[in-house]
Amino acid sequence: MPLILIAGYPSSGKTFRSQQLVEYFKQKIASSDDPKVKRLTIQHIDDQSVGLSRDVYAAAKPEKDARATFSSAIKRVLNRDTIVIADGMNYIKGFRYQLYCEAKAVQTPNCVVHVGTPVGRCRQLNNAALEAGTGGYEPELFENLVFRFEEPNGMSRWDAPLFTLPYDDPEPPSDAIWEAMVGSDGKAKIVRPNAATVLKPASEQNYLYELDKATSEVVSAISTWMQDHTGEGGGDVIIPNAEQAVTLPTTAPSLPQLQRLRRQFIGLNRQHSLSKSRICDLFIDYLNDSFQR
Structure with a gap:
């Protein structure tokens, strides 16, 4: 079932929004009488669930390995009966493109939810978390990640459909996301893989x-x-x-x-x-x- 990528600045509230979506999807599945919807499961994948710390983003090699770990965790559970919510550092468009290919290869739709918290507010939240010892990124790392963030663009096929969630909205557009990814009747659109996106081992020697x-x-x-x-x-x-x-x-x-x-x-x-x-x-x-x- 669908792959939902959560994107946004560090400390923008991506995990909070992900949990809101998880709860909404659980309620939709539990209240449905459609057996196709009833069989759906939900997988929430974040850095913590795959054993990654914030420190990995401080250097290129550990970050590259971290993206590979995160991607592998998604590929293991991505199928037509699982809603995968990928709550990670999906700030590089090339990485979002790679995951788009993975979704299309298993014939399931994908979307991007952009948590649109202003950078000033993210900085405040990050500093508060650091002071409280509850998380956050070191200031230099925070600024570096903000600088490198590549904002999702709904005109790019790998970022579409794109749902932008303003900071002061109390809830995500959960109904719209469900409709786009699962469908009102539990019949999500069929995604046909093609030669450009099916990931196969390179068998040709040249x-x-x-x-x-x-x-x-x-x-x-x-x-x-x-x-x-x-x-x-x-x-x-x-x-x-x-x-x-x-x-x-x-x-x-x-x-x-x-x-x-x-x-x-x-x-x-x-x-x-x-x-x-x-x-x-x-x-x-x-x-x-x-x-x-």
Whole structure:
């Protein structure tokens, strides 16, 4: 059943909102007469439940390992009969994209709940927790996580549908989330996996070579187009043998930006097994979604 990602600044109240959703879903399941709804279970996954401390976010290597641990915990329970509420540091769009692929691979919907607590209020709550000894992040780490937070964008398929929850709202939009993820009749929308999102071991010996080569060709095509259209804002770059074009924003991306997006994409898709044409199409999707931010 659905994967619900909770996102927000540190100390924004993500766990409190997650517990509100857990209670709501429990009541919906208990009060339903539909056997398809009755068989649903709920899994709430947070850093504490998988044995992660706040200190792991202070350095790149421990944080990378922590994300892998968190992702693995989700994959173990993600299926069509389980509502998974992922209450963690889902602040990196590439990580949300990875979990979107995991959900689509098992043909279940996903959504993002953005806990929209202002950063000033988060800072107050964090400092209060530190002083009381009940949690919180060290000030330098808190500011670093706030700086790196990549706000969910409902225009990106991996962040959609997006439910933004203002700080002063007493309850989350639980009815709307239930309707989008489970459906009023317990029949959630069927999600069809495709070659671009099904996670399969890379069986082709030259897969990593093709991944590197295909993405490099796309970046080269974009770079050449920008050199030929200097001073023009935006535009569509036609990529040979691809089904769609790369739509550039008004402010053209720099080559270092393109290379950074390329490295992110390769990291996310290293374990896939895709044909070269699908690599191009998925990379173009990734770029277009990134440019919309």
